[in-house]
Structures are given as C-alpha cells and as structure tokens.
Amino acid sequence: MSDSSILVTGATGKTGSRVAANLMQRGFDVRAVSRKSAVRFDWDDASTWQAALQGVRAVYIVHPGLGFDGATEQVGDFARAAAAAGVKKAVLASTPDDGSEFSQAMRAAEHHIVNAGLDLTSLRLRWFFQNFSEDFLLQSVRSGELRLPAGSGKEAFVDADDIAEVAVAALTDERHNGRQYDLTGPCLLSFAEVAQEITSGAQHPLSYVSLDPATYVAEQVAQQVPEEWAYSFSVLYQDIANNKLAQVSGDVEAVLGKPARDFSTFVSAMGKAGVWR
Numbered sequence: 046m047s048d049s050s051i052l053v054t055g056a057t058g059k060t061g062s063r064v065a066a067n068l069m070q071r072g073f074d075v076r077a078v079s080r081k082s083a084v085r086f087d088w089d090d091a092s093t094w095q096a097a098l099q100g101v102r103a104v105y106i107v108h109p110g111l112g113f114d115g116a117t118e119q120v121g122d123f124a125r126a127a128a129a130a131g132v133k134k135a136v137l138a139s140t141p142d143d144g145s146e147f148s149q150a151m152r153a154a155e156h157h158i159v160n161a162g163l164d165l166t167s168l169r170l171r172w173f174f175q176n177f178s179e180d181f182l183l184q185s186v187r188s189g190e191l192r193l194p195a196g197s198g199k200e201a202f203v204d205a206d207d208i209a210e211v212a213v214a215a216l217t218d219e220r221h222n223g224r225q226y227d228l229t230g231p232c233l234l235s236f237a238e239v240a241q242e243i244t245s246g247a248q249h250p251l252s253y254v255s256l257d258p259a260t261y262v263a264e265q266v267a268q269q270v271p272e273e274w275a276y277s278f279s280v281l282y283q284d285i286a287n288n289k290l291a292q293v294s295g296d297v298e299a300v301l302g303k304p305a306r307d308f309s310t311f312v313s314a315m316g317k318a319g320v321w322r
C-alpha cells in the first residue's frame with residue numbers, strides 16, 4: 046500500500062484491464078486510463094497527460110501504435126513528463142528483439158524511458174491467447190476458419206493473465222527494476238495446432254488455411270481493412286511462418302513462482318464461457 050497511485054494506461058485493453066483489476070484487488074490505489082476514462086488519457090493529445098500523472102509513482106505503459114511512426118517519440122515525451130511529475134518507475138508492454146525495424150523502435154522507446162530517469166521493466170511479449178477471444182482473431186474463430194499467411198510456423202502464445210501478473214509484480218517490487226522479461230506461454234503452437242485445440246477442447250470446429258501473403262492482404266482489403274495494416278499483419282504472420290521467435294522462455298515462472306498458463310486450459314474456459322458461439 047502507498048499514498049501515491051499507480052497509473053495504468055490502455056486500461057480498457059487486454060493487458061491494462063487485467064493489470065488494473067489485479068492491482069485493485071491487492072489494495073493499491075490505481076488510476077486506470079484510456080481515451081474513454083473519466084480522467085481522459087490520449088497518446089495523441091499531450092495536454093491530457095498531466096492530470097493522469099498527478100500523484101503517480103509508477104506507470105504501466107501500453108501504446109497501441111508502438112513500433113510505428115511517431116509512437117516512439119510520444120513515449121519519450123510522456124516519460125519525460127512522467128519523470129518531471131515525480132513518477133519513478135515504468136513497466137512497458139514491449140516486444141522481443143528480432144532485428145526488425147519494429148523491434149528497433151521498441152528498443153528506442155525503452156531507451157527514451159531510461160534516459161528520462163525512470164526505472165524500467167520491459168515486458169517483451171509474444172502473441173496473446175486473448176487475440177483469439179477478445180481481439181482481431183475472434184471473428185475468424187467464430188466463423189470456423191483461420192485464413193492466415195503463417196505457414197506451419199510456431200509461436201510461443203502467452204496468456205494475458207500471466208502478463209498482467211508479471212506487470213503487477215514489476216510495478217510493485219523494485220527488484221524487477223532494470224530487468225527485461227521475455228513472456229511466453231509454456232509451449233510452441235502452430236496455427237494448425239491452435240485450430241485443433243479449439244476444435245477438440247471447446248467443441249468448436251475450426252480449421253486453419255495457410256495463405257500466401259499477397260492473398261491474405263487482398264482478402265483483408267476486401268473486408269475493408271486498410272492495406273497498410275493488412276500488410277503489417279502479413280509481415281508479423283510471415284515472422285511466425287519463418288519461426289523467427291520460436292522459443293519458449295522460463296521468465297513467467299521465474300517471476301511468478303508458478304508455471305505459465307497453458308493454452309488447453311484457456312481453450313476449455315473460453316469454450317465453457319461460450320465466447321466462440
């Protein structure tokens with residue numbers, strides 16, 4: 046407990062909502078913000094930052110555009126405003142090093158935070174289980190077909206509940222200052238294996254169709270997805286196809302002292318809750 050607050054950005058999103066709820070359950074004073082909160086917070090409007098930062102000692106940073114034009118500088122400006130407002134610590138939703146321009150932008154954002162004088166814990170995240178239940182893959186799962194350019198590559202999908210628990214540990218315990226955690230699930234899965242798990246574990250028939258990248262982009266554009274986004278996603282799927290980050294880390298267990306949640310348990314819970322009906 047403390048007399049100052051913990052600021053959670055992206056608080057209506059997959060990880061921020063869980064971080065805020067977890068902190069509140071533990072009795073911390075939490076300011077949960079997004080563009081929809083009472084204290085409005087907008088990355089694109091720096092005039093909203095000051096009110097959000099008042100009386101705050103630590104901040105969970107989710108920037109949905111991180112890795113894209115302008116977002117790195119916004120995070121740097123925000124980190125400097127935070128340090129000036131008395132914030133000591135930041136935990137960043139980030140991504141692993143894979144040598145891409147995208148991950149270089151992530152590293153640059155991390156440097157900005159450290160250079161602003163904040164203690165940083167960087168959470169280098171893999172694809173979330175919840176992409177299938179709360180986000181951009183939900184409709185495809187409901188439709189019974191995942192049509193993606195990911196070949197037979199594998200990804201170390203991770204549960205957002207584990208990400209949130211690690212974020213809470215990092216926000217509230219200074220032993221995590223200066224650390225980088227590679228947050229993965231306990232095993233590697235291809236999209237064909239994901240489809241199989243959902244078919245058998247949630248009794249929801251799902252197939253995976255491996256597309257070539259150009260067909261994927263054309264199909265997305267036909268569904269009104271902006272071409273630039275469709276192209277960016279196709280690059281991410283090709284990284285999976287190429288097994289670019291096909292490695293499991295033990296960092297969730299090292300931080301939490303218990304194994305990372307597995308995909309089968311998630312699938313069974315989502316099946317019972319009826320999210321894919």
Ligand SMILES: NC(=O)c1ccc[n+]([C@@H]2O[C@H](COP(=O)([O-])OP(=O)(O)OC[C@H]3O[C@@H](n4cnc5c(N)ncnc54)[C@H](OP(=O)(O)O)[C@@H]3O)[C@@H](O)[C@H]2O)c1
Pocket residue numbers: 054055056057058059060061079080081082086087088089107108109110111138139140170171172173176
């Ligand atoms: N999904 C994955 O598999 C994955 C994997 C690796 C890394 N990541 C990283 O994780 C981050 C996303 O975290 P998440 O999945 O928890 O978030 P999310 O579910 O995508 O939600 C985005 C959050 O950001 C808020 N937001 C959007 N635009 C905003 C703006 N202009 N100003 C202020 N807030 C804004 C949204 O709230 P409002 O709409 O209410 O404002 C929402 O709370 C991204 O940086 C992404 O690169 C994701």
